[in-house]
Amino acid sequence: MDRQKYTIALLGGTGAEGSGIALRLARAGHRVIIGSRDADKAARACSELAGLAPGAALSHDANPEAAAAAQIVIMTVPHAGQQKTVQEVREQLAGKILVDATVPLVPPKVARVQLPEGGSAVAAVQRLLGDAVRVVSAFQNVSAHHLRDLAHVPDCDVLVCGDDPEARETVVGLAADMGLRAWHAGAIANSAATEALTSLLIAMNMRYKVPGGTGIRITGLEETAEARRT
């Protein structure tokens, strides 16, 4: 299915997870803007990604400018920077979809679930932004290693949570463009599960020595109509 192409800002797009998402979206034909506070770092990330996906529409800008130019904003920042980043682009987000991939890890015990008060990091963002922004969470469980390896299909499903079903559907489509299988997983409050799950995957990476990283698959859905469609 030929889906709509978007202009997408990747806030925190110079990190491993963000640049992996940027790479796959750009390769799929979306126009991608790497947002960063560090222009030099963003320029380097851009040219590195351009080398991996020749001909892709990749650029970079400061976070507010990137968010202003985008139709969809994806955020992949460390948990400590999540609220600050949201405040920085708040005005530019009005009417748009914000896809949050933030995982509330608390170093150094990143293999231990330590959810913030209120249960979910992204649910707090939705409360902060209110109805003006449709907040969706996704991509917390996909290893950056697998995202950047374009030769392979990541063996990991994407669980998409959000209070607006249409916004979720848009993100399910973006994930499919990236070569990932994605599912509607309920309300934004349900992100507590996907945020927490990352620490379990890290614990298993450590215990079972999985360098590329573990992932998850949802079973029982293979035969559904929506699975066949994407």
Add this chain to the structure above:
Amino acid sequence: MDRQKYTIALLGGTGAEGSGIALRLARAGHRVIIGSRDADKAARACSELAGLAPGAALSHDANPEAAAAAQIVIMTVPHAGQQKTVQEVREQLAGKILVDATVPLVPPKVARVQLPEGGSAVAAVQRLLGDAVRVVSAFQNVSAHHLRDLAHVPDCDVLVCGDDPEARETVVGLAADMGLRAWHAGAIANSAATEALTSLLIAMNMRYKVPGGTGIRITGLEETAEARRT
């Protein structure tokens, strides 16, 4: 591998999930005692399960007596009854492993994650019981439907959380006896993820119309030594 056989009490063993676990453990050669406050109900569950697993060592008793006679106690009660059940068998648990499969669903919105204050229902149980009992959580994500269908291998992994690695290992072994693939998934605090995940699976069962129930698989572990061993 021929693992040790245990005497195992199933508190809440007359419910769908509990009786499914009881059935598979009994079929694997463990001695299983169905614990219940309702002797008639427990007797009926026992004879039903005996019909499904002829020759299995199945009996029933009140919760405290069942827990007293058992080496390992498994609890599959509704969240509202969790603390009360633990209080009821507290003395009988000393020195034993308590496997908690409780999912903190809050009806009627069972497809919405609503974790208790403190983040995890079972972590609260471990705090309550202290060091005298080794609390492990498991089985929150395996559909009862799949457990009771002995003709099929459930397409769902078991994530085993607990602060005591040896106790976790025992439960990984029990899951393997039941025909399930199981993994060490870190500290008891990590149960927040498995407890929460059940609501996402319910949300997907509803949206994608999966009558038997969705499940999860952890990917990337197929080639590890521990995976081959079980």
